[in-house]
Amino acid sequence: MTGLPLPPSHAAGWRAHPRLLLATGAIAWIGLYRLLAPASESLVGLFPIDRASHVGTSLQFFLYDAPKVLLLLTGIVFLMGIINSYFTPERTRALLAGRREGVANVLAASLGVVTPFCSCSAVPLFLGFVQAGVPLGVTFSFLIAAPMVNEIALTLLFGLFGWRIALLYLSLGLGVAIIAGGVLGRMRLEKYLETWVRNMPRGVAAYDAQHVSFVDRMASGAQAVREIVGKVWPYVIVGIAVGALIHGFVPQDYLASVMGKEAWWSVPLAVLIGVPLYSNAAGVIPVVQALLAKGAALGTVLAFMMSVIALSLPELVILRKVLTPRLIAAFVGVVSAGILLVGYVFNAVL
Amino acid sequence: MKKVQVLGSGCANCKRTAQLIQMVADARGVPITLEKVEDFQQIASFGVMYTPGVVIDGAVVHAGGVPSNEKIESWFAQ
Numbered sequence: 001m002t003g004l005p006l007p008p009s010h011a012a013g014w015r016a017h018p019r020l021l022l023a024t025g026a027i028a029w030i031g032l033y034r035l036l037a038p039a040s041e042s043l044v045g046l047f048p049i050d051r052a053s054h055v056g057t058s059l060q061f062f063l064y065d066a067p068k069v070l071l072l073l074t075g076i077v078f079l080m081g082i083i084n085s086y087f088t089p090e091r092t093r094a095l096l097a098g099r100r101e102g103v104a105n106v107l108a109a110s111l112g113v114v115t116p117f118c119s120c121s122a123v124p125l126f127l128g129f130v131q132a133g134v135p136l137g138v139t140f141s142f143l144i145a146a147p148m149v150n151e152i153a154l155t156l157l158f159g160l161f162g163w164r165i166a167l168l169y170l171s172l173g174l175g176v177a178i179i180a181g182g183v184l185g186r187m188r189l190e191k192y193l194e195t196w197v198r199n200m201p202r203g204v205a206a207y208d209a210q211h212v213s214f215v216d217r218m219a220s221g222a223q224a225v226r227e228i229v230g231k232v233w234p235y236v237i238v239g240i241a242v243g244a245l246i247h248g249f250v251p252q253d254y255l256a257s258v259m260g261k262e263a264w265w266s267v268p269l270a271v272l273i274g275v276p277l278y279s280n281a282a283g284v285i286p287v288v289q290a291l292l293a294k295g296a297a298l299g300t301v302l303a304f305m306m307s308v309i310a311l312s313l314p315e316l317v318i319l320r321k322v323l324t325p326r327l328i329a330a331f332v333g334v335v336s337a338g339i340l341l342v343g344y345v346f347n348a349v350l
Numbered sequence: 351m352k353k354v355q356v357l358g359s360g361c362a363n364c365k366r367t368a369q370l371i372q373m374v375a376d377a378r379g380v381p382i383t384l385e386k387v388e389d390f391q392q393i394a395s396f397g398v399m400y401t402p403g404v405v406i407d408g409a410v411v412h413a414g415g416v417p418s419n420e421k422i423e424s425w426f427a428q
Binding site for chain 2: 118123125129223
């Protein structure tokens with residue numbers, strides 16, 4: 001990845017005025033966002049089909065939502081890239097090291113949201129935390145929150161469901177991470193770490209802050225957009241296309257009997273299907289939104305979404321290198337129980 | 351001869367990092383030995399928590415994400 005081949009003068013120009021560039025970008029972004037709804041309607045108008053027909057409904061949904069979500073994603077991933085640059089894993093570890101469980105679980109789950117995380121780094125991060133003396137339960141709170149409550153999931157929820165559901169997901173995700181981490185910490189599972197992990201030399205979590213300029217932080221925001229949006233856009237397109245088809249062609253309330261509130265078994269089933277399923281938030285949320293519109297219950301749908309995003313087979317296979325099967329079982333069991341609880345509580349309350 | 355180690359579990363970013371380093375070193379005519387470290391115990395021993403990490407002659411010079419071209423160039427500047 002070489003970045004944009006800007007001529008030197010141009011590059012020097014934006015480095016000198018990062019805030020000006022940021023403001024211009026923000027204005028252009030808002031302008032584009034406002035254009036989306038009218039643009040998609042007139043685009044559908046160009047096709048020789050009835051706007052109210054199945055095809056018309058699907059097409060309008062796709063042409064509006066796909067660019068909207070991609071635009072939102074670009075903006076939010078950029079901002080998160082800047083925020084992430086303030087929360088390096090080393091700094092987070094130093095904040096958590098030597099703390100007692102309880103408040104530390106809350107802190108760990110919250111830091112999980114803002115610290116950059118990719119599932120391929122889960123093990124080195126886990127080892128780094130253990131080495132610095134971060135309690136196991138606190139480490140788990142971080143490891144549960146980091147993949148589950150991420151900017152991609154929140155952006156898609158905001159774009160397709162609105163801010164209420166996005167906020168709900170954020171607080172419930174944090175809740176599951178805090179409580180599951182707390183429970184796992186109480187279970188005294190340290191002896192079920194792999195032997196070599198237990199015997200690792202313990203070090204102090206020193207953190208020396210380096211000065212990073214705002215220009216560099218903006219550059220890491222831009223890099224996050226290239227890396228993350230560059231990777232997830234096909235999932236967004238496919239997810240929204242499937243969602244659009246469901247919207248247009250599946251009859252209203254078709255799913256109420258299978259995924260509705262009355263079907264008590266739908267929540268565990270959703271979790272059971274969701275855990276081994278490996279997709280990212282970008283692919284699964286548009287489909288889930290369409291299911292919801294066709295009569296599925298919100299609790300069931302939230303439980304499905306959380307289990308797909310939080311627990312995945314590839315991540316468990318990687319974690320197996322540092323955790324014994326018993327500890328993995330405890331981890332999956334406690335997190336699934338938390339997600340089940342979320343599902344049932346929602347179906348009961350709403 | 352510089353000894354370069356790329357730390358990471360074999361994910362796409364780690365492979366890309368190793369490729370980029372080899373390319374830059376070749377372009378500059380700097381002789382290097384490139385080794386991929388995929389063992390978690392060894393990665394942890396360097397204190398790297400966010401992969402891919404890059405170690406040159408025993409010192410960690412980078413951790414987290416694919417390093418930029420300019421950053422790689424700076425490692426091989428004479």
